Amino acid sequence: MKKIYWKSISWIIGLLLGLQIWILSGGGADAAQTVPEELQNLHAQSAVLMDGASGRVLFEKNGYEKRAMASTTKILTCILALEKGDLEQIVTVSKNAARQPKVHLGMQEGEKFFLKDLLYSLMLESHNDSAVAVAEAIAGSTEEFAVQMNEKAREIGCRNSHFITPNGLDASDEEGKHSATAEELAKIMRYCIKDSEKREIFLEITGTQEKTFQNIEKTRSFSCVNHNALLQMEEGALTGKTGFTSEAGYCYVGAVKRDDRTLIVALLGCGWPGHKSWKWQDTKSLLRYGFGHYRYREIKAIPKIPTVEVEEGCKENSELFSKIFLQGTAEKPSFRMLLKDDEKIYVKVKMNERQKAPVCKGELIGTVLYTLNGKIVYQTPVLAKEQIDRRNFWWVLKKVIKIYLIQYN
Secondary structure (H helix, E strand, C coil): CHHHHHHHHHHHHHHHHHHHHHHHCCCHHHHHCCCCHHHCCCCCCEEEEEECCCCCEEEEECCCCCECCHHHHHHHHHHHHHHHCCCCCEEECCHHHHCCCCCCCCCCCCCEEEHHHHHHHHHHHCCHHHHHHHHHHHHCCHHHHHHHHHHHHHHHCCCCCECCCCCCCCCEECCEECEECHHHHHHHHHHHHHHCCCHHHHHHHHCCCEEEEECCCCCCEEEEECCCCHHHHCCCEEEEEEEEECCCEEEEEEEEEECCEEEEEEEECCCCCCCCCHHHHHHHHHHHHHHHHCEEEEECCCCCCCCEEEECEECCCCCCCCCCEECEEECCCCEEEEECCCCCCEEEEEECCCEECCECCCCEEEEEEEEECCEEEEEEEEEECCCEEECCHHHHHHHHHHHHHHHHC
């Protein structure tokens, strides 16, 4: 009987805990309502919509899951080559580069090209042989270039991506598969168009519709056409890169700017052969949602700064046993954020829990925190408005004598 009793109790507790988790997570049909109606039918297995200015993720569907990313890899290959190489650098084609599978430029072993021309080949036509030739020219080998790719990714802030090949062909090594998250691919694109010193030439190359060039020997001519259809489809399209492998499916990362807003879209696993247009459908849906619902809002809220007690503090006119409180001041916020109409920035003042004397004027005594959905998006320091000295023997003696004189006069 005891065993049956305890089993019943355990079953009931488990049921109640499960029900609590279900309710807290949104539960059943209500959970589906957290996804905007216009984004509930996205084809991509992973999707991210990012604010290009702040890097804030405005929408994600499995955006933090690692997946094969095909030729969207070449975004990182391109920016790394721009930052480490010389556009007029001569690249000699190796046997390894010349034997890369389609899609390829068709370069021949020993042939020579300018690095800049191969970057057009890389980003417009997604040529796999150009990617390897560029990698070898920059780092000496594709293996060393992969090391540099991963170092650059970590520098940008990517912690869940792993790069093995410069062209994005499916591969694996002892550390895992060649893969990335949609969020980190968007982050890499944001770096390329906003933070990199080579952002202007990156945008020039990736925004070019057609490019014709020759090898150094001028024995062959090549013509490249940009496969980023978004440049023609969307007003303000800046850049983008498509990709496909049997494992990754169709992938896409692109950026669009309208007025003062820049949005970045990243899609992984967006269909397989027979559904090539799905990536454009998803991209349009995400951009329509982003530009339709998000506007910049100036944040001007100035909170009331509470006083903080200063331990062992004293002022010239304070009494012997009186508590000393210090006033702080904070600068008026000067930032703006891309927000939906129903989103609200919350302001909280966090003062130092213990403030001991002495305190200098202008010393940090707290922080004003501006949060959105529980995450800090901006902060300003709270500084002491005045100096507070520490009690010492002579100050105490002076106060004691004063009390004595008052009592006995």
